Amino acid sequence: MARTERIRKTDLGLRVWGVLVFAFLFLPIAVIVAYSFNTGRVLASWQGFGFRSYVAAINNDVIVSSVITSLQAALGTALLATVLGTLGGIALARARAGLWWAAALTGLLAVTMITPKIVDGIAFLPWFVTLGVDAGLGPFNNGMVRLIVSHTMFSVAVVTFIVRARMAGADRRLEEAAADLGATRWQAFRSVTLPVASPGILAGSLMAFTLSLDNTILSSFVQQPGYTPWPVYIFSSVRVALRPEVAAMSTVMLVLTLLALAVVGLVLRRSGESSTAIVKTIVR
Numbered sequence: 001m002a003r004t005e006r007i008r009k010t011d012l013g014l015r016v017w018g019v020l021v022f023a024f025l026f027l028p029i030a031v032i033v034a035y036s037f038n039t040g041r042v043l044a045s046w047q048g049f050g051f052r053s054y055v056a057a058i059n060n061d062v063i064v065s066s067v068i069t070s071l072q073a074a075l076g077t078a079l080l081a082t083v084l085g086t087l088g089g090i091a092l093a094r095a096r097a098g099l100w101w102a103a104a105l106t107g108l109l110a111v112t113m114i115t116p117k118i119v120d121g122i123a124f125l126p127w128f129v130t131l132g133v134d135a136g137l138g139p140f141n142n143g144m145v146r147l148i149v150s151h152t153m154f155s156v157a158v159v160t161f162i163v164r165a166r167m168a169g170a171d172r173r174l175e176e177a178a179a180d181l182g183a184t185r186w187q188a189f190r191s192v193t194l195p196v197a198s199p200g201i202l203a204g205s206l207m208a209f210t211l212s213l214d215n216t217i218l219s220s221f222v223q224q225p226g227y228t229p230w231p232v233y234i235f236s237s238v239r240v241a242l243r244p245e246v247a248a249m250s251t252v253m254l255v256l257t258l259l260a261l262a263v264v265g266l267v268l269r270r271s272g273e274s275s276t277a278i279v280k281t282i283v284r
Contacts, residue, residue: 029254036247043242053244054252063249066233069144070253073219073229074212076148077155081208084152085159086201090193092160093167109157117154121221124150128222143227150222151212158211159204166200167193202263210260213253 036054040047057063088105095102124146132140139145174196178188194201216231223232230253237246 032247033251033254036244036251038244038247040244043244043247053248057245057249057252060245063233063245066228066230067249067253069147069227070213070230072144073147073151074209076144077151077212078205078209080148080152081155081159082201082205084156085204085208086163086197088156088160089163089165089200089204090167090197092164093170094172109160112154112157117215117217120150120153121218124153124218125221143222143224146222146224147219147227147229150218151215152208154215154218155208155211158207159201162204162207163197163200167197170196206260206263210257213257 035043035046037049037051038046039050039052088109092102092106128140128146128149131137140149174192175188178192179185183191214231215229216235219229220232220235223229230249234246234250237243
């Protein structure tokens with residue numbers, strides 16, 4: 001009885017601790033969402049409930065421009081990371097055990113994911129200057145290109161591991177059957193491999209989109225005038241005073257991010273993949 005009572009108290013204590021941890025993490029976000037309906041001119045000074053801040057945010061050209069820049073960069077990142085990550089994920093899933101290039105690629109992608117973003121930002125800035133100014137490659141002088149390339153560097157690893165997790169359990173005999181029926185490699189890839197990998201591809205593209213929206217450190221290093229993404233705009237705004245319209249647009253972006261993550265979870269659930277399987281394939 002005493003042992004059972006101790007187990008019950010321990011279980012209750014862990015649950016309470018879990019609730020406190022989640023409250024510590026998410027209460028600040030809830031406060032921002034609540035204060036986005038503040039009708040005052042300063043976020044910290046509550047004047048009343050209303051949608052004035054949302055109207056002001058929509059009518060603010062600088063805010064709208066920064067949001068559009070973030071969405072464009074996120075879309076470009078999702079497209080580029082999906083193409084590269086899909087090819088990498090399928091290649092790793094089909095590689096035989098012990099191949100040096102598969103181990104090297106997996107290690108390189110893993111290092112990419114754990115490298116501090118400030119290190120990546122410091123590395124990308126002079127590299128873009130070298131390519132765009134010294135080497136005369138015009139596209140690298142474009143702020144949007146810089147954002148997409150830098151964001152893709154991290155996102156492509158995520159997409160690769162998600163697609164690899166999806167394809168690791170796929171039956172290769174389907175592709176062999178397509179070849180026996182006379183299909184070329186491209187026809188087998190288009191008709192068999194892509195449909196099988198499509199849940200992982202979609203989930204990876206949505207994750208790349210979400211990660212790009214939230215990328216602040218890299219964006220602050222590589223962004224140029226006229227291409228300031230939303231996270232960088234917020235970072236510069238809080239130095240003066242956080243206004244309700246910033247909280248309002250942040251709430252809109254939060255909802256957009258949650259919707260994207262919800263779609264990712266739904267796709268992975270329907271495809272039979274779990275987050276545990278994806279994590280396992282990273283260290284495989």
